[in-house]
Amino acid sequence: MVVFNLIYVGLCAIGLVIFAVIFRSTRASQRERPLDIAGWKRRENVWFAVVCVALAGALAATIVKTPWNAAAQADRQVIDVVAAQYGFTFSDATIEAGRQVEFRLTANDVNHAFAIYDPDGTFVTQAQMMPGWPSSLRVTLDEPGTYAVRCFEYCGVGHHQMVTTFEVVP
Amino acid sequence: MIVVERVETATEDARARLRALVVRYVLTSTALLLVGGALGGVLRQSQADLVVVSPALWYELMTAHGLATFVGWAAFCLMGLSFWVLQECGFEVRGWGYRWAVISWWTMVIGVTGVVITVLAQHFAGSWVFLYPLPFSSTGQWTELTTALFSLSVIFVGLSIFAYCFGVLAVVTGPDLGAAPGAGFANRLGCALGLGYLRPRRFSTERPLPFAAIPLTVIAIDMIIATLPLAVLLLLMIVQAIQPSVTVDPLLAKSMLWWFGHPVVYLLLFPAVALYYHLVPRLAGRDLVAGHVIAVAWSIAVVANVIIGAHHMYTDFPENFQQSVNTFSQPLTYAVTIPSAISLFSLAFTMYRSAYDWSQPAARFLAVALVSWLIAGLQGVGLATIQFDAVAHNTLWIVGHFHNMALIHIGMVIFGAIYAFLPALTGRDWYSRRLADWHLVLTVVGGYGSVVPWMWQGLEGAPRRFAVLPGEYLSASQIAMPFVLLIVVGQGVFVWNLARTLGLGWLVAAVGPRPAEDEPERPGEALAALVAACGTALALPALWHSPFLWAPLGLLLGYVAVALGARRQGAWSMLSATLLLVVGLALQL
Numbered sequence: 001m002v003v004f005n006l007i008y009v010g011l012c013a014i015g016l017v018i019f020a021v022i023f024r025s026t027r028a029s030q031r032e033r034p035l036d037i038a039g040w041k042r043r044e045n046v047w048f049a050v051v052c053v054a055l056a057g058a059l060a061a062t063i064v065k066t067p068w069n070a071a072a073q074a075d076r077q078v079i080d081v082v083a084a085q086y087g088f089t090f091s092d093a094t095i096e097a098g099r100q101v102e103f104r105l106t107a108n109d110v111n112h113a114f115a116i117y118d119p120d121g122t123f124v125t126q127a128q129m130m131p132g133w134p135s136s137l138r139v140t141l142d143e144p145g146t147y148a149v150r151c152f153e154y155c156g157v158g159h160h161q162m163v164t165t166f167e168v169v170p
Numbered sequence: 171m172i173v174v175e176r177v178e179t180a181t182e183d184a185r186a187r188l189r190a191l192v193v194r195y196v197l198t199s200t201a202l203l204l205v206g207g208a209l210g211g212v213l214r215q216s217q218a219d220l221v222v223v224s225p226a227l228w229y230e231l232m233t234a235h236g237l238a239t240f241v242g243w244a245a246f247c248l249m250g251l252s253f254w255v256l257q258e259c260g261f262e263v264r265g266w267g268y269r270w271a272v273i274s275w276w277t278m279v280i281g282v283t284g285v286v287i288t289v290l291a292q293h294f295a296g297s298w299v300f301l302y303p304l305p306f307s308s309t310g311q312w313t314e315l316t317t318a319l320f321s322l323s324v325i326f327v328g329l330s331i332f333a334y335c336f337g338v339l340a341v342v343t344g345p346d347l348g349a350a351p352g353a354g355f356a357n358r359l360g361c362a363l364g365l366g367y368l369r370p371r372r373f374s375t376e377r378p379l380p381f382a383a384i385p386l387t388v389i390a391i392d393m394i395i396a397t398l399p400l401a402v403l404l405l406l407m408i409v410q411a412i413q414p415s416v417t418v419d420p421l422l423a424k425s426m427l428w429w430f431g432h433p434v435v436y437l438l439l440f441p442a443v444a445l446y447y448h449l450v451p452r453l454a455g456r457d458l459v460a461g462h463v464i465a466v467a468w469s470i471a472v473v474a475n476v477i478i479g480a481h482h483m484y485t486d487f488p489e490n491f492q493q494s495v496n497t498f499s500q501p502l503t504y505a506v507t508i509p510s511a512i513s514l515f516s517l518a519f520t521m522y523r524s525a526y527d528w529s530q531p532a533a534r535f536l537a538v539a540l541v542s543w544l545i546a547g548l549q550g551v552g553l554a555t556i557q558f559d560a561v562a563h564n565t566l567w568i569v570g571h572f573h574n575m576a577l578i579h580i581g582m583v584i585f586g587a588i589y590a591f592l593p594a595l596t597g598r599d600w601y602s603r604r605l606a607d608w609h610l611v612l613t614v615v616g617g618y619g620s621v622v623p624w625m626w627q628g629l630e631g632a633p634r635r636f637a638v639l640p641g642e643y644l645s646a647s648q649i650a651m652p653f654v655l656l657i658v659v660g661q662g663v664f665v666w667n668l669a670r671t672l673g674l675g676w677l678v679a680a681v682g683p684r685p686a687e688d689e690p691e692r693p694g695e696a697l698a699a700l701v702a703a704c705g706t707a708l709a710l711p712a713l714w715h716s717p718f719l720w721a722p723l724g725l726l727l728g729y730v731a732v733a734l735g736a737r738r739q740g741a742w743s744m745l746s747a748t749l750l751l752v753v754g755l756a757l758q759l
Contacts, residue, residue: 001629004558008548015544022518023537026454026526033523040519041461044512048463051511055504055551062557063500068487085309110304111420113485113564115633121642123561123631126485131303131420133488150633150640152485152564154297156304157226157311160636 067127070138076100083112083129086158088149093166097144103137105129112162113152119145126152144170184264188257189595191271195250196588196595198275199243200665202282206238207661214620214654217639218647220719226311228637229295234286236298241327242282244576244584245434248441249274249334251587252386254595255441255448256338259380261346263337270337278330284323292316297635299431300324302423305407306414318411321404328401331393331437338390342383348376362387363472364465381458382444384465385509388472389433389440395476396433399426421488428479436475436506438576442583443513446536449590450517453533454524460516467509474506484559496556503554510547514540531606535586538614542579546571564635566643567628570621577657578617585609585664592671601670605663605697608734612660619653648719652726655708659701659730666697698736701727705743709750717754721747 024030080091081103095101105114107129114137115126124147127137141147151162209231216223223231253263253271263271288294294312296305305317342362343349349358357373360366364384366373403418403426410416451458481499486492517540527533549571552558562568589606593599600606623646628634632643639647709724724747731740 001558001561004552004555005629008552011548012545015548016541019518019537019541019544022522025523026521026528028525031523031525035519035523037456037459040459040522044459044461044515044519045463047515048467048508048512051508055501055507058551058555059501059504062555063497066487066493066497066556067485067560068489068493068496085307110307111301111424115564115631117631121631123565125560126563128483128486130424130486130488133421133486135486135488152633154229154301154304154635156307156309157229157295157637158309159229160225160633160638 067125067137068135070100072102072136072138073100076102076138078102078104080104080106081114081129082106082108083114083151083155083162084108085110085156086151086162088114088151088162088164090164090166095141095166095168097168097170098140098142100138100140103127103139104134105137106134107131110155111153112155115150115152116141117148117150118143119147121148128153141168144168181262181264184262184268185257188253188263188268188271191268191275192250192254192591193595195275196247196592198279199247199250200668202238202242202246204661204665206235206243207658209235210239211654211658214647215651216637218651218719219644220648220651220716223637225637226293226295229297229311229635230289230293232635232637233295233297234289237285237289237327238282240298240438240576241434242278244438244580245331246278246282247584247588248438248445248580249278249330251584251591252334252338252441252444253341254591255382255444255587256341256386258594259382259448260377261341261344261380261383263341265340265344267337267341267344270333270340274330274333274337276330277326277333281323281326281328281330284319284326288312288316288320288323292319294320296320299427301427302403302407302418302420306410314411314414318408321407321411325401325404328397328404331397331434335390335394335397338386342387342390347379350374359387359391363391364468367462367465368469380448381460381464382447384468385440385443385447385471388468388475389436391472392433392475393437396430396479400430403427421486421492424483424486425480428482429476430479431482432479433475435572435575436471438580439510440471442539442580443509445583445587446513446517446540449532449587450520450536452590453527453530453536454520455527456520456524458516459519459522460512464509464512464516467512470505471509474502478502478506481554481559484556485563500554500556504551507547507551507554510543514544514547529603530590531600531603531610532586532590534607534610535582535589538610539579539582539586542574542582542614546575546579549574562628564633565628566624566632566634569634570624570628573617573624574621578614578621581613581617582610585613588668592668596672598671598673601667605667609660609664609667612656612663612730616653616656616658616660620650620657623647623650648716651719652723655723655726656730659727662701663697663734698731698734699739701734702731702736702739702743705731705740706746709743709747712747712750712754713757714754717751717758721751721754723747724750 082089105127112129113126114129116124118124125139146165146167149164213231216228257263292312294316343358347358347361349361361373361375362383364379366375366379403423406418447458478499480495481503484496627643627646705724705727709721712720725744728740728743
């Protein structure tokens with residue numbers, strides 16, 4: 001997340017500087033030499049290539065890690081979680097720290113989502129819970145303590161009350 | 171000679187009808203902005219724990235706010251402005267082009283009215299994405315009849331989008347395209363997509379295709395493809411309301427929703443790009459600096475735009491085909507950013523070392539919009555990245571992103587276009603350019619001051635669509651409130667300027683006639699005095715609740731009043747706000 005934010009802020013800063021230069025260039029003193037318009041049209045092809053390469057690079061750097069491709073470990077704990085307006089039901093609300101846990105997520109009525117916060121209140125991960133379409137979220141929670149769970153998909157007028165906790169023990 | 175005069179008269183009548191229609195689009199959508207924006211202000215202040223509304227009402231207002239501002243204001247206004255851009259580009263909007271534009275206006279008005287009734291009178295609170303099967307599981311908040319009426323209303327909105335698409339396609343493939351004699355519809359469509367820049371022999375036209383026509387053709391094609399499945403889903407929802415045994419698979423319904431839900435974002439962006447392509451060269455005094463690669467970029471967009479909706483489902487990953495769909499959505503979404511990157515380049519270097527006419531309000535709005543496009547567009551690339559979306563999805567970061575894109579980018583383009591076009595549409599010059607500057611400053615400062623706290627809260631994990639946010643996010647919500655107020659005041663300034671420009675009878679009666687042309691400009695003195703009075707009124711609650719919130723709001727409005735010209739009233743407002751802060755603190759102690 002920090003890397004994403006730094007890249008974003010850096011790119012915005014570069015863009016702002018470029019726009020500042022462009023806006024200043026509209027002053028009369030800077031318009032004495034005619035602009036090589038044909039040249040800038042050719043440079044647009046180079047820009048097109050730069051953008052394609054940058055996007056391909058970003059894709060190669062990030063596509064390998066997705067929320068659904070965490071390999072299942074043999075000794076994982078399996079917890080069934082069922083969501084219904086407006087609460088979660090856990091098959092077991094105690095989880096072992098440092099051991100992979102697989103949450104098997106289902107919903108009984110409407111779309112919900114399962115978002116986990118660690119004991120410090122920091123967001124950990126999330127997955128949607130869709131009626132009729134179970135999914136598995138595999139995660140390893142290292143820090144013992146009380147974790148909060150919030151529904152992250154709008155599910156009706158009691159949505160904000162759909163909160164629960166589970167314990168991670170050493 | 172008589173025949174020529176008749177043709178000219180008929181053409182001028184057609185143009186006058188179009189001008190009136192476009193003004194109708196602008197005024198109706200602006201009214202919806204005021205309603206939807208006010209609802210947004212109520213939502214935000216409730217989250218900031220000021221005047222708290224009940225959760226049920228909050229979710230109703232959330233549903234209405236989304237539809238009123240996104241579709242009713244931004245999309246609706248851009249749809250109207252699109253027809254005027256085409257007219258100014260040499261495509262006469264007549265015949266079926268004009269008829270579709272009229273149908274689009276009426277069906278949108280009917281649809282939005284239905285949405286307002288079902289939400290505010292019948293308490294539908296399924297959110298503006300009405301994620302199936304939630305509309306049928308209301309826990310007693312609304313009935314299935316309400317769901318059916320809401321669905322029917324949204325179908326009318328969909329019909330409006332269809333009519334807009336048909337109208338645009340009728341105009342851009344019509345005789346003013348200048349395609350080769352006998353060219354079929356497919357060939358003319360290819361010409362309107364800009365393929366003539368890549369294969370000039372096959373897609374030849376009498377004149378170079380105006381670049382503004384390309385994004386409008388792209389979105390017209392895409393929205394027909396994108397809206398059809400949603401219309402089917404809405405029809406099925408009406409059937410289910412009557413016959414409950416008829417149901418839809420939730421994954422299929424979600425896919426149908428987002429098949430439409432992402433392209434509809436570009437129903438805002440692509441017409442906005444057309445406005446840029448039309449107005450920036452005019453203000454810069456030179457043609458758009460665009461090579462043939464711009465046609466390549468739009469060819470990518472016309473395909474990629476309608477198959478990337480699954481990036482809204484990155485956090486849905488049942489173990490089947492959906493995981494592969496999600497994975498492929500990342501490169502496809504990246505691809506659709508290419509037209510934006512190329513357009514930013516073209517527009518920036520159209521301005522570069524040009525005689526850009528900064529004296530025009532439109533010039534300043536569009537310059538700010540370009541910068542906002544970059545800022546919000548880069549956020550979009552981040553969001554298209556699965557790794558980042560996994561932590562940002564359904565947090566307030568998303569809310570910050572789309573308000574950055576919709577209000578402080580596309581909104582600026584809309585306002586810029588209104589400032590540019592209204593004199594030609596109405597034959598009246600703007601009442602005050604100084605008020606236009608205030609509109610710009612207040613909206614941009616208020617906009618970013620409002621968006622940044624959302625993004626900050628989102629990075630901290632604050633969930634979106636929570637009527638009552640967890641306590642740890644309260645302070646950021648309260649910090650945003652003065653900036654929300656700036657947005658409100660900014661739109662008030664705009665409406666005031668618009669009303670005085672149009673010389674609405676009731677307004678003239680209330681505040682006096684428009685000043686003569688040779689009088690010095692004294693814009694909005696009465697408005698400034700009103701702002702000052704609002705400042706004092708707003709600071710009053712500091713006596714019994716949150717003095718550090720209400721008193722600064724009063725101070726802020728007092729300052730705005732001073733800046734607008736009501737120095738004495740503004741100073742009194744600031745002084746009274748300071749006194750109320752002191753007394754409020756003393757009472758609390």
